[in-house]
Amino acid sequence: MNNVCAIAKRELSAYFSTPLAYVFIVIFLALAGATTFYFGGFFQRGQADLQSFFSFHPWLYLFLIPAVGMRLWAEERKSGTIELLMTLPVSTTQAVLGKFVAAWIFAGIAIALTFPIWITVNYLGSPDNGVIVAGYVASFLMAGAFLAIGSFMSALTRNQVIAFVITAAACFLFMMSGLEPVQSAFRGWASPFVVDLVASLSFLTHFDAITQGVFDLRDFVYLASVIGVFLFANVVIVDLKKGS
């Protein structure tokens, strides 16, 4: 636990020691605002909820979160510091967790900084704050799922740009798997069971369900287990590839 904390602290301070953190937060907040008000029609809808705010999060995450995750392992391998890190008395699991937690806290800070929109909607009307909290939790979990994928992809390569691109592609597939283009690609040859399975892997379906106020524990469990699976794979890959 102590080691996870130490590594997370170091990683988090590494984010803030480069302009990346500030650029990321500013762009995220600007885009979150713009999508909510212009594309989401926050005022025009005339409803006291944050539907128009949350529904764009997956799309923002699609290209912003890979930028947070891409450096996690690729940079360590490129600069050779992975040898420094992995010869300290820490296990691979602790290192993977520490790095992931740091990236997740960083994403959490960015999400938390959107609080003015929550104040605004409470000022203008009386929304169901329970649904909004659930929305924030879902958004945070989804950022975590994207980051777990990003961390995993980052361990596969020493090139950060490649890590970014394949993470974005993988996240896109995960998001789209419930939608028609992906479904029809499977429907031609796969059994209905497989088609349903692929559909059930969709981030969007689970995420939308939560943000619309439909509480189903399975949606939370789904996002949490994506994180778990990819972090486990991450540990395996780091052990396999650290020396190369």
Added chain:
Amino acid sequence: MSTMLDIQGLTKKFGPFTAVDDVSFKVENGEVLGFLGPNGAGKSTTMKMVTGFLPPTSGTAVVCGADVTRDPIAVKRHIGYLPEGAPMYEDMTPAGLLSFIAEVRGLKGPARREAIDVAVGRLQLDEVYNQQIGTLSKGFKRRVGLAQAILHDPDVLILDEPTDGLDPNQKHQVRELIGQMAKDKAIVISTHLLEEVDAVCTRAVVIARGRMVADGTPADLERKSVYYNAVSVRLHPDHVDNLKSALDGIGDIERIEVATSRSDGAHVIVVARNGATIIETVNARINDRGISVEQLYVERGRLDDVFRQITADSAGGRA
């Protein structure tokens, strides 16, 4: 004396390529072991296995009683390690880096502050303590790497080319530091600089193509040189032939090498057969003939020569 590091049949294969082939040796407390070999001989790979970074294909290393294949975390606790090229988190400061390492090493409160103070003092990092590591000179970066390795006062110190890329003053400092710390530690340094072996090491292990080709004190190695116990004679070029004929018929002489230069006169090296002691005989013959010489001394043997000889031999054997 007790064995701090025990390497047993360590082997690493990358596909069909054997990088390290059945390397075994022990390092006792108080020893400074020079790990020598040409580039690509497997020095770094061996060190990476000992420090638990790479899993060995077979064999193991036991560090202070802990087996690296069974309990790598315990091994890592006992070891301070400077990886090749001293990779560092360039966007951190030495202050941040050392406190991170201290935290992971389990140093807390006053103990942490003291450990950092000692390491910073030993490597004279005060003036750059709060500068980004990426902006530091190569010498300072290397010193930050060393500070990080000695921070927890480890029992075993493994330094992969610690003086590579440093200027002569910095090399001297690092060697002094190694000398100071040697008393209560086992230290392994890899290098391809032979002067370093002479300067700091109590023992040298030479590997070539992944295999151990020599293990002994620097003096043992020198003894393997063809020039060990050779007699060097400097004299006027006109006397060379006279000298040669004077030395005729001494059974322990392998051959006589002559190098002439206009400024220095002639330099004759009388190479002894199998390192036999020939100085007395040679000296007597010279005196008998009354040949005037400017300089006469016994060669100690040349490390670089031994190094070339044994590493080239094994290369030939493999091909």
